[in-house]
Amino acid sequence: MSDTVLSTQGLTKTFGGGRSLFGAARPAVHAVQDVTVSARRTETLGIVGESGCGKSTLARMLVGLLKPSGGDVSLAGRELSVLAREGAKALGSTIQYVFQDPLSSLNPRKTVRQILEAPLVHILGLDRAGRAARIEELMDAVNLRPEFVDRYPHEFSGGQAQRIGIARALAADPEILVLDEPVSALDVSVQAQVLNLLSDLKAKFDLTYVFISHDLAVVEAISDRVAVMYFGRVVEEAPADTLFAAPKHPYTRLLLDSAPVVGRPLGTGAEEIAELPDPLAPPPGCAFAERCPRARDDCRAAVPPLETKAADHSAACFHPL
Numbered sequence: 591m592s593d594t595v596l597s598t599q600g601l602t603k604t605f606g607g608g609r610s611l612f613g614a615a616r617p618a619v620h621a622v623q624d625v626t627v628s629a630r631r632t633e634t635l636g637i638v639g640e641s642g643c644g645k646s647t648l649a650r651m652l653v654g655l656l657k658p659s660g661g662d663v664s665l666a667g668r669e670l671s672v673l674a675r676e677g678a679k680a681l682g683s684t685i686q687y688v689f690q691d692p693l694s695s696l697n698p699r700k701t702v703r704q705i706l707e708a709p710l711v712h713i714l715g716l717d718r719a720g721r722a723a724r725i726e727e728l729m730d731a732v733n734l735r736p737e738f739v740d741r742y743p744h745e746f747s748g749g750q751a752q753r754i755g756i757a758r759a760l761a762a763d764p765e766i767l768v769l770d771e772p773v774s775a776l777d778v779s780v781q782a783q784v785l786n787l788l789s790d791l792k793a794k795f796d797l798t799y800v801f802i803s804h805d806l807a808v809v810e811a812i813s814d815r816v817a818v819m820y821f822g823r824v825v826e827e828a829p830a831d832t833l834f835a836a837p838k839h840p841y842t843r844l845l846l847d848s849a850p851v852v853g854r855p856l857g858t859g860a861e862e863i864a865e866l867p868d869p870l871a872p873p874p875g876c877a878f879a880e881r882c883p884r885a886r887d888d889c890r891a892a893v894p895p896l897e898t899k900a901a902d903h904s905a906a907c908f909h910p911l
């Protein structure tokens with residue numbers, strides 16, 4: 591599809607494995623397994639899953655911070671590995687990463703101006719006047735007062751610091767932002783402001799987002815499409831409204847029933863969700879089978895592939911809802 595701006599094909603990351611110096615087998619953690627997702631230009635792809643399901647590992651591979659063990663990432667029609675070989679300029683002007691914890695992701699010894707200048711010098715190669723103009727634009731885009739530019743990160747609230755993180759990510763004029771739990775560290779009252787800002791920026795700069803969160807309500811609010819991850823794999827993918835209204839995978843159903851959303855009572859599955867299989871010894875079949883009310887023998891024998899179950903709606907389940 592020509593307007594696909596980000597896609598992965600069978601993306602996999604295994605940590606550890608192999609043999610130690612003395613020949614003993616080292617355990618391998620299968621953090622991300624065979625993930626194939628895509629996002630069209632100006633779309634927000636939400637990736638939702640509980641802690642440990644592989645969201646951050648996937649995010650870090652998308653931006654080239656972590657090398658995949660297998661599979662491919664394609665960004666704006668080019669292979670990530672090719673962009674990475676060309677250097678920081680090619681990669682940084684295509685995709686950028688926004689971290690969860692705004693304060694710890696900003697260098698405490700640098701002013702906002704210095705933080706924003708780095709990508710303007712190294713990626714865009716702007717001269718002094720060009721940098722000054724672009725910094726003014728960036729501060730305005732994220733609704734920060736121009737005089738804040740000579741302050742240090744600790745002088746800002748969490749919400750303001752995240753705006754600086756977003757401005758830094760936008761500085762190099764990328765096409766894609768990977769937002770890894772960008773509002774999870776913020777007070778609930780500030781979360782909505784930052785989400786609104788992200789929506790405005792997307793429209794203004796024609797951005798494509800990969801938005802990662804464990805919070806279903808946040809993902810539902812911002813995403814066009816949603817991929818649900820469980821134990822390193824995508825188990826369901828659909829347009830956000832379809833997925834939340836009529837999930838096909840029993841795990842997604844359980845997540846929705848357990849989510850503490852206003853008007854949506856807590857289900858009984860909340861404690862069960864915390865129990866994941868041992869990542870060092872993944873089961874041979876569906877990782878969710880042991881807790882799945884619909885599981886049968888076939889689910890324990892082989893991993894169900896992610897398949898189309900309805901128009902524009904896929905699930906990795908032999909017995910979908």
Ligand SMILES: Nc1ncnc2c1ncn2[C@@H]1O[C@H](COP(=O)(O)OP(=O)(O)OP(=O)(O)O)[C@@H](O)[C@H]1O
Nearest residue numbers: 605619621639640641642643644645646647648869
């Ligand atoms: N560097 C590493 N070495 C070994 N195992 C790792 C490493 N990074 C992550 N893992 C393991 O990979 C799995 C996926 O972790 P990841 O951090 O991607 O999940 P996550 O969904 O982002 O969770 P969280 O929201 O808690 O960060 C986990 O079992 C984790 O322990």
